[in-house]
Amino acid sequence: MTAYFLGAVAVMAGVTYLTRMLPLVVFKRRIENRFFQSFLYYVPYAVLAAMTIPEALHATASLLSALAGIAVALVLAFRNKSLLTVALGACATVFVVERLLALL
Numbered sequence: 001m002t003a004y005f006l007g008a009v010a011v012m013a014g015v016t017y018l019t020r021m022l023p024l025v026v027f028k029r030r031i032e033n034r035f036f037q038s039f040l041y042y043v044p045y046a047v048l049a050a051m052t053i054p055e056a057l058h059a060t061a062s063l064l065s066a067l068a069g070i071a072v073a074l075v076l077a078f079r080n081k082s083l084l085t086v087a088l089g090a091c092a093t094v095f096v097v098e099r100l101l102a103l104l
Contacts, residue, residue: 016044065097
């Protein structure tokens with residue numbers, strides 16, 4: 001598990017670093033192409049989501065609590081709440097849903 005975690009961190013760091021560093025090294029002028037600019041802007045977020053969402057689905061005891069936590073995290077994130085608020089909201093939601101499911 002530790003090797004997987006360290007590998008995931010290394011891949012994310014590499015992707016983030018390379019997408020930020022390569023344009024500076026390869027292109028001497030400012031990049032004017034809007035498609036390429038948006039590609040470079042969104043790649044780190046897409047990779048982070050691709051690595052995080054599957055793990056979040058398997059981190060809880062039930063898929064229902066995982067989906068509820070992800071949904072609350074997305075709502076809070078889209079409302080521009082802080083990272084701490086998003087994380088605490090998602091954790092609290094998972095906790096409450098897990099407790100409700102245990103009662104059933």
